[in-house]
Amino acid sequence: MSKKTFLRGAAVLGIAGLLVQVMGAIFRIPLGNIIGDEGMGYYQTAYPIYVFLLVFSTNGAPAAISKMTSERIALGKHSEAHRVFRLSFMLMLALGLIASSIFFFGAEFIVTVLKNPGAYYAMITIAPALFFVPIMAVFRGYFQGLQQMEPTAISQLVEQAVRVAVGLTLAIVFVPMGIEYAAAGATFGTSVGPIAGVLMLVIIYYKKQKELHADITASSKIKKESAGRIIGTLAAIAIPITIGVSILPIMNIVDVTIVMRRLQDVGFSESSANALYGQLTGMAGPVINIPMALALSMALSMVPAIAAANSTRDTDFMDTNVRLGLRTSMIIGVPCSFGLMCLAEPIMLLIYPLQAASASSAASSLFILAAGVIFLTIAQTMAGILQGLGKPYVTVAALGAGILVKAVLTYILTGIPGLNVQGAAIGSSVAYAVIGLYNFIAVKKYTGTKFDIKLSIWKPLISGIIMSVIVLTIYYLLRNIIGSSLSTALAIAAGAAVYGAMLLKTKAIEPHEIELLPKGKKLARILIKLRLI
Numbered sequence: 001m002s003k004k005t006f007l008r009g010a011a012v013l014g015i016a017g018l019l020v021q022v023m024g025a026i027f028r029i030p031l032g033n034i035i036g037d038e039g040m041g042y043y044q045t046a047y048p049i050y051v052f053l054l055v056f057s058t059n060g061a062p063a064a065i066s067k068m069t070s071e072r073i074a075l076g077k078h079s080e081a082h083r084v085f086r087l088s089f090m091l092m093l094a095l096g097l098i099a100s101s102i103f104f105f106g107a108e109f110i111v112t113v114l115k116n117p118g119a120y121y122a123m124i125t126i127a128p129a130l131f132f133v134p135i136m137a138v139f140r141g142y143f144q145g146l147q148q149m150e151p152t153a154i155s156q157l158v159e160q161a162v163r164v165a166v167g168l169t170l171a172i173v174f175v176p177m178g179i180e181y182a183a184a185g186a187t188f189g190t191s192v193g194p195i196a197g198v199l200m201l202v203i204i205y206y207k208k209q210k211e212l213h214a215d216i217t218a219s220s221k222i223k224k225e226s227a228g229r230i231i232g233t234l235a236a237i238a239i240p241i242t243i244g245v246s247i248l249p250i251m252n253i254v255d256v257t258i259v260m261r262r263l264q265d266v267g268f269s270e271s272s273a274n275a276l277y278g279q280l281t282g283m284a285g286p287v288i289n290i291p292m293a294l295a296l297s298m299a300l301s302m303v304p305a306i307a308a309a310n311s312t313r314d315t316d317f318m319d320t321n322v323r324l325g326l327r328t329s330m331i332i333g334v335p336c337s338f339g340l341m342c343l344a345e346p347i348m349l350l351i352y353p354l355q356a357a358s359a360s361s362a363a364s365s366l367f368i369l370a371a372g373v374i375f376l377t378i379a380q381t382m383a384g385i386l387q388g389l390g391k392p393y394v395t396v397a398a399l400g401a402g403i404l405v406k407a408v409l410t411y412i413l414t415g416i417p418g419l420n421v422q423g424a425a426i427g428s429s430v431a432y433a434v435i436g437l438y439n440f441i442a443v444k445k446y447t448g449t450k451f452d453i454k455l456s457i458w459k460p461l462i463s464g465i466i467m468s469v470i471v472l473t474i475y476y477l478l479r480n481i482i483g484s485s486l487s488t489a490l491a492i493a494a495g496a497a498v499y500g501a502m503l504l505k506t507k508a509i510e511p512h513e514i515e516l517l518p519k520g521k522k523l524a525r526i527l528i529k530l531r532l533i
Contacts, residue, residue, distance in 0.1 A: 010440045015153070020160045027164040027186075027294030032283060033354035034171055035182050035361075040282025041274035041310035042183035045111065045119035045256060047190065061092065061134065062141030062152070063387055063480035064238035068230075069145020074311050076330035080225060082212065085142040087230050092134035100131035115260050116274060121184035125191060129238035132194035139201035151204045155197040173333035194350045240392035241401055247379055247435060248292050250399065254371050254406050255281055260425050262414045264280055279362035280421040284350060287366055291373050292380070306388025322449045325381045326440075327456040331508065333377035335499045339492065340370035342471050346479075346488040353485070365425040372429030374438035406431035455508065471495040 032040055065088050072081040102129035103110070111119045136155065143151040167189020173184040243250070259280070263273035309318040340347065345363035345425035383395040406427045411424025443449070471491045478487035503509045504527065 020156050023157075023160045023164050024440055027167060027189075028373070030168060030350050031171055031186055031347060032352050033049075033187070035280035036177050036355055037275040037283065037358040038271065039179040039183045041278035042116065042119040042122050042180050043186055044124040044252075044281040045114060045116045046187050059139060061088070061137035061238045062144055062240065063384070064234055064242075065138065065141025066144035067237060067388065067390075067467050068234065070147070070307050071311045073145065078212075079141075082147060083224065083227075084145075084230055084234070085138060087227055088234055089135070089138045090142065091336070092138050094119055096131040096134040097136070100127045100129075100481075103130055103228075104126045104212060104343055113263060115270070116257060118180045119183070119272070121180055125184045125188040128191035128407060129194050129343060132191075132198050136194060136197050136201060139205060140199075143204075151201060154204065155200045158200045159193040160353040161361075162196040163189045165189070166192045170189055172324060233379060236284060237387075237392055240396045243396050247376065247402070247432070248289075250403060251406055251431060252281060252285065254403060254410060255424050258293065258407065258410050259414055259421060263420060266415050266417055268417075268420070275358070276421045279358055280365050280424055283348065283362040284366040284369060284425070287340065287347065288336070288352070288369050288376070291332060291377055296396050305388075310389055318447065319449045322350030322385055322443060322447050323451055323456070325385055326378070327460075327508070329381040330457055330460040331376040331503060334375035335495070336375035336466060337370050338379075338464045338468045338470060339495055340373065341367055343488055343491060344370065345474060346484050346491075350485050350488045364422055368422060368425035369428055373434035375432040376431075379432060379436035382436070382443045384430055385443050386446070387509045391442070391446060394442045394446075398435045398442070401438060402431035402435035407433050459508035460503070461508045463499050463506060463508060466502055467495045467499040471500045 028060050031043070068084045069081045072078070072084065104124055107120055107123035107127075111117050111123055134211035135164060136159075140152040140155065163247070167186040170185030170188055171182045172185075174181040255277070255488045259277050260273050263276060268276065286440060302303075306318060306321060307316075309321065318452060319323070331481065344367040345360060348359040348366060349356060354363075379398070383398075386392065386394050409430055410424045411417050413426055419426075444451075471494065474489050477492040478490060484489075
């Protein structure tokens with residue numbers, strides 16, 4: 001396996017992640033406008049379960065499988081790496097069957113406990129997704145262990161495209177029957193998407209089979225590990241990794257279990273509570289999925305890179321990746337956080353023009369959630385490093401501390417009528433800070449890496465502050481001239497350009513790092529001609 005930083009793989013998955021989020025926005029914007037905050041409340045009761053399994057599919061189990069695969073390939077054990085793939089497939093097939101059965105046959109019990117009976121049909125239609133998602137995890141993890149990120153990226157795009165097309169079509173078809181049926185139609189699209197994703201991965205696997213078989217045959221005489229040991233190791237790594245990288249999905253599940261019940265306890269009706277919950281998790285929450293997707297892409301790419309360096313005791317290579325990981329998480333987190341805080345309400349109104357009152361109400365929750373985005377990106381990236389080091393239980397401990405803080409604050413603050421769901425948003429942001437700082441301290445402890453604070457933290461922060469001034473100036477100067485929507489779009493575009501230019505001018509991004517990206521040498525030449533580097 002070639003020696004390289006995680007940047008190229010992170011870029012491939014990051015680009016795919018952005019496209020997936022764009023398609024998700026294409027899905028959620030009309031969906032929110034079609035079924036409103038009440039319908040989004042039903043949809044979001046089932047959807048967090050899928051998201052948790054999706055994180056398992058795209059990060060948890062693949063990270064464990066990729067770690068085991070990359071370690072064996074680094075030592076020339078290609079046949080053992082393929083055995084990891086085969087045994088993982090059998091295990092995940094069984095887990096998928098169990099998960100889908102539980103949520104299909106237990107749907108009525110689950111929605112009753114959550115005090116949201118209108119979500120029954122959405123819960124049933126999510127069940128098929130829970131069968132196919134674990135199967136996707138196996139293929140993605142194996143290819144990532146080979147440091148081939150393209151199959152994961154392609155399958156993510158196919159999965160999301162099918163989900164959007166089927167989900168929106170069915171939501172529109174079922175609206176005349178009732179909002180709960182329309183929400184279920186949208187959820188069923190979420191089940192069809194993973195089927196398409198699995199089919200695409202199977203096609204890619206068989207196309208690469210000849211190439212893979214040659215490496216496997218060449219190393220087939222190496223002594224085999226027992227199947228029990230491989231499965232035991234996989235479970236020991238996959239479970240804590242899945243928990244450790246599932247920050248947003250688990251926070252959403254905490255909201256599912258607390259927010260609806262707590263709002264009704266302090267006097268909100270079931271309908272009002274469901275609408276407020278829909279504003280928080282169906283309108284404001286998904287907006288921070290873009291920085292989350294980029295952070296998860298970094299974490300996912302770091303696991304095999306750090307694991308390979310750790311298995312060969314290459315401390316210099318490891319330190320390079322660790323330092324680059326912190327800096328990249330800041331470079332991504334700062335503009336997302338500052339930008340969303342500056343334009344929280346305009347962005348919500350731009351996304352949900354047909355639900356203006358609900359969008360405006362949800363803006364305060366988005367502002368609060370955005371404040372924690374920097375810590376969220378750091379938390380995810382540092383978790384990837386810890387998992388690559390073979391310390392996944394540290395990330396579990398960090399998440400456990402965050403969940404405790406989240407649950408306590410959400411319960412207390414959501415019970416204040418004036419705050420309501422904003423209390424849950426405060427709980428999430430504080431939890432992100434707890435998890436991010438915990439993981440960062442742990443990385444310093446286990447790697448001994450010395451960070452350049454000026455380069456990694458101050459330069460992105462200064463660039464973000466200048467970007468924020470430009471964004472606010474453009475928005476408020478143009479809002480009364482060309483309207484809120486267009487001025488918001490122009491402010492975002494200008495902010496992105498200014499932030500990128502500031503990073504280059506302050507040398508927060510170095511020329512040789514640009515060259516590590518896909519088409520990086522060509523990009524570097526263009527930037528040199530523009531005198532930006």
